[in-house]
Amino acid sequence: MKRNTLxxxxxxxxxxxxRVKHAEHVGNIWRTTILLILASFLIYGWxxxxxxxxxxxxxxxxDVSSLEYNTDKFWFVIGRAIFGLIFAIIILFLIxxxxxxxxxxxxxxxxxxxxxxFMMMLVERIIWIPLYTYVGLDWYVSPxxxxxxxxxxxxxHWIEAFFGSISLFQLxxxxxQAKFLLKLSILEKYKVWIAIILLHLFSYVLVTLLTxxxxxxxxxxx
Amino acid sequence: xxxxxxxxxxITFILINIVLLIVDDGKIDRISHVKEWTEPITMDMKEQMxxxxxxxxxxxxLYFDKTVGSFQQFLVEEGDRVNVSDPLYTYMVxxxxxxxxxxxxxxxxxxxxxxxxxxxxxxxxxxxxxSTNSSSSSTFSVDNTEYELNxxxxxxxxxxxxxxxxxxxxxKEKELAExxxxxxxxxxxxxxxxxxxxxxxxTSPYEGVVSHLAYSLEDPxxxxxxxxxxxxxxxxxxxxxxxxxxxxxxxxxxxxGEVWEGSVTKVHExxxxxxxxxxxxxxxxxxxxxxxxxxxxLPGYHVDLNITLKExxxxxxxxxxxxxxxxxxxxxxxxxxxxxxxxxxxKSDDFVEVVTGLSEEQVIAYGDFSQFxxxxxxxxxxxLDKVTWKNVKPDNANWQxxxxxxxxxx
Numbered sequence: 001m002k003r004n005t006l007x008x009x010x011x012x013x014x015x016x017x018x019r020v021k022h023a024e025h026v027g028n029i030w031r032t033t034i035l036l037i038l039a040s041f042l043i044y045g046w047x048x049x050x051x052x053x054x055x056x057x058x059x060x061x062x063d064v065s066s067l068e069y070n071t072d073k074f075w076f077v078i079g080r081a082i083f084g085l086i087f088a089i090i091i092l093f094l095i096x097x098x099x100x101x102x103x104x105x106x107x108x109x110x111x112x113x114x115x116x117x118f119m120m121m122l123v124e125r126i127i128w129i130p131l132y133t134y135v136g137l138d139w140y141v142s143p144x145x146x147x148x149x150x151x152x153x154x155x156x157h158w159i160e161a162f163f164g165s166i167s168l169f170q171l172x173x174x175x176x177q178a179k180f181l182l183k184l185s186i187l188e189k190y191k192v193w194i195a196i197i198l199l200h201l202f203s204y205v206l207v208t209l210l211t212x213x214x215x216x217x218x219x220x221x222x
Numbered sequence: 223x224x225x226x227x228x229x230x231x232x233i234t235f236i237l238i239n240i241v242l243l244i245v246d247d248g249k250i251d252r253i254s255h256v257k258e259w260t261e262p263i264t265m266d267m268k269e270q271m272x273x274x275x276x277x278x279x280x281x282x283x284l285y286f287d288k289t290v291g292s293f294q295q296f297l298v299e300e301g302d303r304v305n306v307s308d309p310l311y312t313y314m315v316x317x318x319x320x321x322x323x324x325x326x327x328x329x330x331x332x333x334x335x336x337x338x339x340x341x342x343x344x345x346x347x348x349x350x351x352x353s354t355n356s357s358s359s360s361t362f363s364v365d366n367t368e369y370e371l372n373x374x375x376x377x378x379x380x381x382x383x384x385x386x387x388x389x390x391x392x393x394k395e396k397e398l399a400e401x402x403x404x405x406x407x408x409x410x411x412x413x414x415x416x417x418x419x420x421x422x423x424x425t426s427p428y429e430g431v432v433s434h435l436a437y438s439l440e441d442p443x444x445x446x447x448x449x450x451x452x453x454x455x456x457x458x459x460x461x462x463x464x465x466x467x468x469x470x471x472x473x474x475x476x477x478x479g480e481v482w483e484g485s486v487t488k489v490h491e492x493x494x495x496x497x498x499x500x501x502x503x504x505x506x507x508x509x510x511x512x513x514x515x516x517x518x519x520l521p522g523y524h525v526d527l528n529i530t531l532k533e534x535x536x537x538x539x540x541x542x543x544x545x546x547x548x549x550x551x552x553x554x555x556x557x558x559x560x561x562x563x564x565x566x567x568x569k570s571d572d573f574v575e576v577v578t579g580l581s582e583e584q585v586i587a588y589g590d591f592s593q594f595x596x597x598x599x600x601x602x603x604x605x606l607d608k609v610t611w612k613n614v615k616p617d618n619a620n621w622q623x624x625x626x627x628x629x630x631x632x
Contacts, residue, residue: 048604048628049603049604049606050255050603050604051255051256051601051602051603051604052601053601053628053631053632054601054602054631055253055557055599055600055601056557056627056631057601057624057627058553058557058599058600058601058602059555059556059557061259061553061555061557061585061602062553062554062555062583062584062585063555066608067608068620070604070605070608070609071608071609071620071621072620072623072624073602073603073604073605073624074604074609074624075620075621075622075624075625075628076624076625076627076628076631077604077628078621078625078628079624079625079626079627079628079629080628080629080631081628082625082628082629083628083629083630086629132253132255133255133593134593135243136252136253136254136255136593136595136598137243137250137252137253138251138252138253139632140251141250141251141252143236143239143240143243144236144239145239148239148242148243148246148250149238149239149242151246151249151250151251152242152249152250155249157251160251161632168232168235168236207632210630210631210632211632214630214631214632
């Protein structure tokens with residue numbers, strides 16, 4: 001299926017869903033998969049190239065030479081791009097496998113679902129870019145997320161990050177996954193919902209943990 | 223229906239967030255996105271005043287006392303070069319005896335001055351500088367005039383005082399020569415008077431060019447511009463307040479590209495003309511420094527003048543565009559941006575001296591100031607120009623740490 005059909009999922013999800021449900025064999029998913037992985041690699045690399053997320057390197061600007069400073073940033077960018085790659089693989093394949101275990105639906109169809117999910121995630125990240133460079137907002141205080149509201153109630157960074165990881169995009173993804181799975185599977189409604197919500201909660205907690213340990217992790221590792 | 227509600231709630235949600243962003247006064251974490259940054263420069267700063275100026279020679283005016291005699295004729299013309307003792311003009315004396323007496327008296331006075339000068343010189347030459355270890359002041363007098371020498375107290379200083387002594391002697395010898403020349407001229411006038419019975423030829427006491435000659439005999443009827451050149455400029459009222467004697471000045475001749483160094487020797491206190499309606503103009507004299515050589519330079523040449531009003535050596539300097547109103551944005555070593563008020567000093571071209579608020583090791587951000595927020599973490603983009611394989615290869619770089627950082631950062 002071509003890339004623009006991914007957009008169809010957003011615009012006309014129901015018709016598409018019907019087709020998928022009744023399709024015996026899902027077509028070639030590899031092209032889209034590769035495109036998404038590549039896109040993720042590039043987008044994350046691009047974001048890092050702009051400087052997003054490199055706040056940990058900034059303090060060394062007065063300590064090291066400008067050449068070394070820039071080299072540090074280069075490897076940071078590489079690391080970030082690799083993360084983008086790994087991230088894509090996890091979302092596309094690992095999460096699909098999780099749902100496979102839960103619903104026993106055909107794996108390829110689940111991958112299709114995750115492709116749509118991942119595309120939305122990439123869109124969200126792309127939106128983060130101008131928010132960062134023009135409004136000075138980091139990811140967890142995007143106006144699409146609950147991070148801003150959380151900031152008004154607390155100063156604790158990890159709480160802000162937790163709520164910041166719940167965004168409109170995330171909610172749409174939950175809605176989409178629920179719709180998809182419910183349509184295709186005969187599993188009880190509540191089980192589907194629990195599976196989805198559990199997954200997402202787990203991901204928010206993971207993100208929050210990483211945020212919390214950002215600096216400490218680096219110090220511990222090296 | 224359900225779709226509509228969802229759509230509206232989503233939009234409302236975003237709007238609420240936007241409103242919160244607008245009213246936020248610090249609760250929402252921000253970052254500063256820095257694309258251009260630099261360390262300040264250390265350089266010497268000068269505040270200079272540029273003026274047009276003209277090279278002048280010292281003008282020596284001569285006057286004619288009509289009571290002494292009646293003018294006969296000029297022996298030179300305007301523009302002539304004259305040396306010392308060249309005849310300038312002649313006049314017929316009114317009264318032989320008075321004139322003769324005057325000249326003789328003058329000669330006598332000169333003789334006295336000459337002999338006293340000669341004895342001063344002799345005394346100084348025979349005076350040896352004592353090598354004492356204590357500061358002492360020595361005085362000696364010649365002909366009721368006291369001369370005092372202050373002697374400083376160490377070996378290098380005694381060389382200095384030897385130099386001072388020689389300098390003193392030289393000055394006095396110069397004076398002596400001038401007096402002798404004057405005496406000779408007067409002697410010649412006397413002889414001429416005695417020979418002709420009524421005419422005296424006045425000769426030039428100066429060497430230079432006749433710059434002004436008035437046939438009307440209006441005083442000063444003869445002006446000789448001598449060869450010692452200096453530079454003259456005109457200062458407006460506001461400018462005069464900024465210039466003081468002693469300031470360094472640069473003199474540039476545009477046509478030849480020659481540059482000389484000089485200093486302001488006199489800022490005239492009285493304007494050329496006093497009028498409520500006209501701007502007051504004050505002349506200012508600049509003399510060339512002693513070591514400067516002037517070749518083929520004539521009075522009347524126009525030059526450009528740069529007077530150094532203020533100077534600050536090894537000042538911390540930033541470019542004008544790097545200042546955000548009255549502050550600079552400092553990228554601190556803890557990764558946080560700080561807006562710092564600075565006190566500005568001398569401005570020159572696009573550079574501004576920072577008197578307080580910034581030191582030379584600090585780093586400042588500039589460019590798009592709207593992206594800088596006070597007391598927020600800053601990040602900088604990667605500079606692809608600086609990325610070459612040689613720079614980034616694993617052996618040279620701390621790559622592991624930063625790669626992992628890239629993997630785990632959120």
